Amino acid sequence: MALGVKHGRDYGDILTDLTAAVGRISDSYTFFEMEPLEWHSLSDEERVEVQEALAEDLFFALGNEPIITVGSAVVIYDAASHRINFLIGEEELDSVNLI
Numbered sequence: 001m002a003l004g005v006k007h008g009r010d011y012g013d014i015l016t017d018l019t020a021a022v023g024r025i026s027d028s029y030t031f032f033e034m035e036p037l038e039w040h041s042l043s044d045e046e047r048v049e050v051q052e053a054l055a056e057d058l059f060f061a062l063g064n065e066p067i068i069t070v071g072s073a074v075v076i077y078d079a080a081s082h083r084i085n086f087l088i089g090e091e092e093l094d095s096v097n098l099i
Contacts, residue, residue: 004060005077005084008099011059018055019048021086021094027071028054058084 007014022028029039031054042050054070061068062077062084069075073093076085086093 004063005098006079006082008082009097014059014096014098015052015055017096018059018084019052021084021096022051022055022058022070023048024094025071025073025086025088028073030071031057 027036029036029050032050034050039047039050058068058070058075062075066077066079067074070086072088074087076087078085082098084096084098086095
């Protein structure tokens with residue numbers, strides 16, 4: 001069982017940054033096969049909980065699968081630069097440093 005991506009920063013800090021990055025993907029909820037109406041019916045607190053769960057899933061899944069599609073974005077684990085990059089098209093949406 002994989003332990004996620006290699007990192008030197010505190011996991012809690014990485015998770016906070018990942019959650020914020022996931023929050024910038026306007027249709028990230030589709031990763032959990034939610035419909036827009038379901039997503040928009042959630043409270044702000046519930047949305048943050050869903051985004052944090054997605055961030056955790058990504059952290060561990062990227063250790064096995066370095067490229068994962070999340071809604072209209074692509075999340076890429078770049079082991080060489082110790083970063084997780086969030087892209088929409090060719091444009092970098094965000095990145096999270098792991099060290």
